[in-house]
Amino acid sequence: MEFERLYAPSLKDLFVQQLQGMILSGDLPLGTKLPPERELCQQMHVSRAVVNSGIAELARQGFLEVLPRQGAYVTDYRRNGNMDTLMAIMHYNGGVLGREEIRSILEVRWGLEQMTVSRAIDFASDEDLERLGQYVRALGSNPCPSPPQAAELAFQFHHELTLAGGNSILPLIYLSFKVPCTALWIRFCRKFGVHALHDNVQELYRHLLNRDKEGASRWAQKYLTEAISGSQQIYEA
Amino acid sequence: MEFERLYAPSLKDLFVQQLQGMILSGDLPLGTKLPPERELCQQMHVSRAVVNSGIAELARQGFLEVLPRQGAYVTDYRRNGNMDTLMAIMHYNGGVLGREEIRSILEVRWGLEQMTVSRAIDFASDEDLERLGQYVRALGSNPCPSPPQAAELAFQFHHELTLAGGNSILPLIYLSFKVPCTALWIRFCRKFGVHALHDNVQELYRHLLNRDKEGASRWAQKYLTEAISGSQQIYEA
DNA sequence: GCTCCTTTCTGGTCATACCAGAGTTTTTCT
DNA sequence: AGAAAAACTCTGGTATGACCAGAAAGGAGC
Numbered sequence: 201m202e203f204e205r206l207y208a209p210s211l212k213d214l215f216v217q218q219l220q221g222m223i224l225s226g227d228l229p230l231g232t233k234l235p236p237e238r239e240l241c242q243q244m245h246v247s248r249a250v251v252n253s254g255i256a257e258l259a260r261q262g263f264l265e266v267l268p269r270q271g272a273y274v275t276d277y278r279r280n281g282n283m284d285t286l287m288a289i290m291h292y293n294g295g296v297l298g299r300e301e302i303r304s305i306l307e308v309r310w311g312l313e314q315m316t317v318s319r320a321i322d323f324a325s326d327e328d329l330e331r332l333g334q335y336v337r338a339l340g341s342n343p344c345p346s347p348p349q350a351a352e353l354a355f356q357f358h359h360e361l362t363l364a365g366g367n368s369i370l371p372l373i374y375l376s377f378k379v380p381c382t383a384l385w386i387r388f389c390r391k392f393g394v395h396a397l398h399d400n401v402q403e404l405y406r407h408l409l410n411r412d413k414e415g416a417s418r419w420a421q422k423y424l425t426e427a428i429s430g431s432q433q434i435y436e437a
Numbered sequence: 438m439e440f441e442r443l444y445a446p447s448l449k450d451l452f453v454q455q456l457q458g459m460i461l462s463g464d465l466p467l468g469t470k471l472p473p474e475r476e477l478c479q480q481m482h483v484s485r486a487v488v489n490s491g492i493a494e495l496a497r498q499g500f501l502e503v504l505p506r507q508g509a510y511v512t513d514y515r516r517n518g519n520m521d522t523l524m525a526i527m528h529y530n531g532g533v534l535g536r537e538e539i540r541s542i543l544e545v546r547w548g549l550e551q552m553t554v555s556r557a558i559d560f561a562s563d564e565d566l567e568r569l570g571q572y573v574r575a576l577g578s579n580p581c582p583s584p585p586q587a588a589e590l591a592f593q594f595h596h597e598l599t600l601a602g603g604n605s606i607l608p609l610i611y612l613s614f615k616v617p618c619t620a621l622w623i624r625f626c627r628k629f630g631v632h633a634l635h636d637n638v639q640e641l642y643r644h645l646l647n648r649d650k651e652g653a654s655r656w657a658q659k660y661l662t663e664a665i666s667g668s669q670q671i672y673e674a
Numbered sequence: 675g676c677t678c679c680t681t682t683c684t685g686g687t688c689a690t691a692c693c694a695g696a697g698t699t700t701t702t703c704t
Numbered sequence: 705a706g707a708a709a710a711a712c713t714c715t716g717g718t719a720t721g722a723c724c725a726g727a728a729a730g731g732a733g734c
Contacts, residue, residue: 369541372523
């Protein structure tokens with residue numbers, strides 16, 4: 201049995217989590233004006249710096265909109281959110297994603313994967329492929345890596361793949377995506393074993409080596425479809 | 438002639454910009470260890486909070502990696518970057534994107550647009566379409582909106598489109614993308630006129646109304662291809 | 675030569691003080 | 705009495721200094 205190390209949350213973290221909870225639970229409905237920072241920090245017995253930086257973070261995450269010298273308002277995070285919002289929601293749910301979110305993520309990955317694979321086959325150098333191979337081998341090494349390690353390796357593989365394609369935006373998107381993606385891979389490994397992930401990646405890698413765009417694309421589509429609605433669904437833990 | 442309002446940058450902003458410049462110009466090569474915060478703030482005559490929060494922001498942007506109680510190191514922002522990095526680079530270049538970045542953005546948009554359009558046609562309600570129509574009409578209204586306004590409307594249209602599709606991740610990605618996307622639309626309008634953007638959006642909207650997936654997809658592909666390598670390239674101002 | 679403890683240095687965090695702009699009230703002039 | 709201008713108050717933005725805990729390095733003891 202493994203135990204994760206504990207991190208003592210800072211006052212700012214606590215503040216942010218508390219307000220996230222209140223917003224996500226509907227306790228603070230959309231459009232609500234927050235009390236002034238000074239009032240908040242008196243009620244919560246913290247300094248204004250904590251409240252101020254916490255509100256700034258919540259604004260970055262799309263939960264609040266702050267109008268300088270007027271006040272902070274709860275906004276529609278579903279409409280104004282970004283990747284940080286998604287991670288905050290994940291964190292709020294204890295790292296677990298809902299069925300709809302999982303489907304959405306896999307769909308987006310399907311779209312991005314097509315582009316990634318296509319470009320990588322056109323533009324990846326031999327060194328790029330060699331570097332990719334290292335990740336595949338690490339994924340299949342003995343002793344078998346733990347699910348989190350395997351997920352990290354799978355992510356590295358895909359990230360490297362986006363870099364090899366020569367599109368400078370794709371890696372940035374992929375990296376913004378890291379946390380939810382990795383969470384799904386971990387889940388996948390827990391359910392079907394690390395070897396299943398290794399098999400998927402290895403097969404994709406084989407198509408890359410053969411510069412077989414059609415085959416790689418079809419394979420990517422296959423394993424993502426399986427995960428969405430086929431025999432390798434990852435909705436339940 | 439219009440003049441933009443001026444914002445006095447804060448000390449933190451200045452600090453961040455200065456270090457971004459030093460990193461992007463290669464003055465601080467990859468792997469460099471930054472001096473301790475106390476030393477930095479002495480040399481730059483600011484308080485340590487400025488330096489500390491500035492470094493935190495640079496770390497968020499993927500320019501630095503900070504190991505608590507060890508130091509801050511310059512990292513490969515091309516490898517560790519995210520959307521914020523892109524925006525920082527844009528800002529550093531005076532809001533101008535390089536040819537490669539533009540191509541990359543349009544390519545990614547092409548991939549996302551396919552998915553967005555496909556899902557929107559399948560799942561958008563009549564109210565969704567009506568709301569979308571408002572943006573189209575606003576874009577073609579008289580007097581003609583300014584390029585920044587038009588770009589904002591085009592973005593709203595596309596954002597609404599992602600929301601209508603029911604995929605909960607797509608809007609988040611799109612929103613993370615807002616700044617560079619809008620910059621490109623502004624550029625497009627400056628070069629080919631707001632009406633050209635309006636025509637593109639309107640034609641797409643027509644296909645949506647007809648629930649014509651094939652036609653919409655082809656049209657999206659057409660105008661993005663034109664912008665990448667056809668008659669409506671937007672590389673030069 | 676090794677281990678353990680102490681010191682030093684690092685970034686993380688927080689409480690306080692001051693600043694500037696938005697909104698409101700009061701004053702003043704017509 | 706009505707309108708314009710000034711003053712005030714409230715708000716978030718920012719900068720400062722101080723304290724805290726963990727990492728690294730150096731020295732004492734075995």
